[in-house]
Amino acid sequence: MNRGRLLDTFVELCRIPSPSGYEEELRVSVRERLNSMGYDSAIDDFGNLYTTTDATSLEDMFLSCHLDTVPISEGEIISVIRQNGRISSGGNTILGGDDKLGVAAALEMLAMCREHPGLHRGLDVIFTIQEEVGSLGGGAVEPQRLRARNGFNLDGETPPGSAIYQAPKKARFSCSVHGKSAHAALAPEDGVNAVVIAGVIVSRLPLGIPGPESTSNVGSITGGTQTNIVPDHAEFFGELRSLSDEEFKSIQSDIDRICKETALEMNGSAEIIWESTYDGYCVSNDEPCALWFSTACGSRGMEPIFLSSRGGGDSNQLNARGLGNLVFGLGMHNIHSSDEFVIEDEYIEAVELLKTVVFPGIA
Secondary structure (H helix, E strand, O other), X not given: OOHHHHHHHHHHHHOOOOEOOOOHHHHHHHHHXXXXXXXXXXXXXXXXXXXXXXXXXXXXXXXXEEOOEOOOOOOOOOOEEEEOOEEEEOOOOOOOHHHHHHHHHHHHHHHHHHHOOOOOOOXXXXXEOOOOOOOHHHHOOOHHHOOOOEEEEEEEOOOOOEEXXXXXXXXXXXXXXXXXXXXXXXXXXXXXXHHHHHHHHHHHOOOEEEEOOEEEEEEEEEEOOOOOEEOOXXXXXXXXXXXXXXXXXXXXXXXXXXXXXXXXXOOOEEEEEEEEEEOOEEOOOOOHHHHHHHHHHHHOOOOOEEEEOXXXXXXXXXXXXXXXXXXXXXXXXXXXXXXXXXXXXXXXXXXXXXXHHHOOOOO
């Protein structure tokens, strides 16, 4: 593995802004890199990018990573600082290691496949878009474009030697609350304040950690127009995640009931709409990707660490499409913040482990 090339690639990718919905410049750059290595590539109707290596005598495997990042301010320049074995942003923006660490690692594996033909697994590589806004790209991946049915999602915040085998299902909800408008000064008693009803509903909802395997949150609330009008409409938005289908259904039922009963109690009404974001998954330890990971860790004198996560992402979408995978730990730190950083040696350790999976015959 070429350490210098890998780190230089990562830094160069970080300098290209690619918030969700604006991945084109980065996708063009990645595609040019693929072309320069002699790889054909294709883009699906949604905008995901695919490439593949030659097949070998070893079992095929796929790698996935996402091109987008969380938002940055329009026109803001991402500065990248390398100092004392550490890579960070200038402190004003994200660095973008989520998931440009994964993109750089995938590109390094593809470069190595050209340098060591026949010694690697046949690789299919997917570069998705819009992961940070609900894994939309992952949900649009077309399995028929791939030979492999097992692999890794290179998107792990966790340390080298760890992989996420389990993540929750997720759904978003919106609750529309209806009251009755009235003049707030002349006849407030004739009104039913929908904003107040919404506030009481939210105060009663099972939020935070409502069950051992679940989390829930209300992220925004809106309603009303002017201060002299009793508002007749308000709306709030939230989400529910759970590793347990049974617990998910129970909490979902509680949320529905509290919304409707509270609104009725306060002489209003409420309608709640649920939208499934993605299903949960749990990869067994005898799945090919789990076995490959354990074997690679063992060959490097590492004890494999399999973790459960409260978050989700492209792995949820891919597993639901019959593409079994684990989230591969890359050692991200403080993602989604201006304090984000990468420790070079830690990242190298993670990619060396990935190399052992892709090239099982190379020491």
